[in-house]
Amino acid sequence: MCILKSGKMTGNLDSHNTSTNWLPDTSIKYASMSKVTDWWQGYLKYQVPKSVRRKMLIFLFIVAICCITLIYSCFNCYVICSGTCNVLSIKPDLMTQNAQNITRLSSSHLKTSQRLPSCIIIGVRKAGTRALLQYLDLHPSIVASAKEQHFFNTDRYKLGLEYYRKEMPPSLEDQITLEKTPAYFSDLMTPERIYRMNSSIKLLIIVREPVTRLISDYTQLKFVKGQRNKEIEEFEDLVLDENGEVNTGYRPVQRSMYYHYFVNWLEFFRLDQIHITNGDALITNPYPELYNIETFLGIPHKFSQQMFYFNASKGFFCMSKESLETPCLSDTKGRPHPKVDPEVLEKLYDFFRPRNKLFFIQAKQTFDWP
Numbered sequence: 303m304c305i306l307k308s309g310k311m312t313g314n315l316d317s318h319n320t321s322t323n324w325l326p327d328t329s330i331k332y333a334s335m336s337k338v339t340d341w342w343q344g345y346l347k348y349q350v351p352k353s354v355r356r357k358m359l360i361f362l363f364i365v366a367i368c369c370i371t372l373i374y375s376c377f378n379c380y381v382i383c384s385g386t387c388n389v390l391s392i393k394p395d396l397m398t399q400n401a402q403n404i405t406r407l408s409s410s411h412l413k414t415s416q417r418l419p420s421c422i423i424i425g426v427r428k429a430g431t432r433a434l435l436q437y438l439d440l441h442p443s444i445v446a447s448a449k450e451q452h453f454f455n456t457d458r459y460k461l462g463l464e465y466y467r468k469e470m471p472p473s474l475e476d477q478i479t480l481e482k483t484p485a486y487f488s489d490l491m492t493p494e495r496i497y498r499m500n501s502s503i504k505l506l507i508i509v510r511e512p513v514t515r516l517i518s519d520y521t522q523l524k525f526v527k528g529q530r531n532k533e534i535e536e537f538e539d540l541v542l543d544e545n546g547e548v549n550t551g552y553r554p555v556q557r558s559m560y561y562h563y564f565v566n567w568l569e570f571f572r573l574d575q576i577h578i579t580n581g582d583a584l585i586t587n588p589y590p591e592l593y594n595i596e597t598f599l600g601i602p603h604k605f606s607q608q609m610f611y612f613n614a615s616k617g618f619f620c621m622s623k624e625s626l627e628t629p630c631l632s633d634t635k636g637r638p639h640p641k642v643d644p645e646v647l648e649k650l651y652d653f654f655r656p657r658n659k660l661f662f663i664q665a666k667q668t669f670d671w672p
């Protein structure tokens with residue numbers, strides 16, 4: 303407007319040139335812009351009533367505040383998630399349980415790293431080790447390695463503790479890293495090797511009535527051989543020798559002689575470092591067994607009866623946590639057992655009875671086994 307005015311003034315002053323053709327191009331541009339501004343101001347002033355204009359201003363102000371808030375929360379989320387949510391995404395229940403605390407914690411508390419296990423499920427094979435691990439992994443204070451590591455009982459041990467540590471899932475400083483390898487229990491080298499890693503480690507053993515465990519072990523071996531198109535002898539032929547006595551050379555029979563292996567563990571660990579879970583009870587009602595483990599580990603009691611439900615079609619308890627992809631164990635657990643000759647069964651019970659007693663003495667606790 304001002305330029306247009308001055309243009310006119312300049313034109314009037316210059317008597318030789320009354321048109322505005324002499325104006326440079328930019329002035330023409332400014333002139334047309336000022337026309338638009340005039341039109342807009344006029345429009346606002348005359349077409350839009352004052353009250354509506356005020357409302358428009360308030361609306362624009364609110365939109366601006368919303369945008370700023372949105373940008374700020376996105377930025378915050380990025381900062382938290384990029385630094386700490388790696389562990390939270392691994393263990394989402396932590397997110398819900400600790401959500402209110404997270405913003406209050408400093409980033410050093412939230413730093414995750416891979417740590418050596420401070421608790422190991424050392425066995426016993428086919429006594430419910432997988433179910434126990436899966437259940438314990440629900441606990442916010444526990445982070446479990448899904449894979450059986452077989453570190454202490456194989457040549458992997460030569461790779462060193464640093465290799466083992468890097469195989470562990472990330473955990474927070476106050477969480478327990480848990481590993482399970484059922485083969486540790488019957489391996490002669492493992493107790494000392496674990497002791498050398500951490501002499502104050504906590505050990506979990508799950509046992510099951512030895513004859514049922516033996517049948518389960520046989521069922522598993524039969525299944526694995528079947529997958530390789532190999533035949534396996536009948537159960538009765540394997541568990542009894544040519545004299546009709548229990549075949550103590552058969553590995554599944556040996557693995558049910560708990561006292562025989564437990565003594566090796568007691569050489570290195572105090573009994574109060576070892577918790578023995580009843581695998582038969584874990585099948586029928588997991589909650590009390592898990593409550594006892596929480597007490598043993600000194601972690602808050604977070605398990606409840608509602609966290610598990612009995613799945614009638616599976617015949618086992620499953621986890622009622624909705625976010626779980628697989629709330630029940632796979633079909634490799636709970637395979638149907640072969641029907642065993644009752645006379646052979648009786649022989650097996652007789653064989654294990656005195657051996658179980660030895661185990662009860664070692665463990666200073668008894669189980670309701672025949």
Ligand code: A3P
Pocket residue numbers: 426427428429430431432433484517518519521584585618619620630631634635636637
């Ligand atoms: P069976 O397959 O003989 O029934 P592991 O995990 O140590 O190999 O033990 C397998 C056993 O865990 C299974 O033996 C099954 O009885 C038992 N188990 C305990 N709780 C279970 C659950 N919730 N779902 C499936 N199997 C479970």
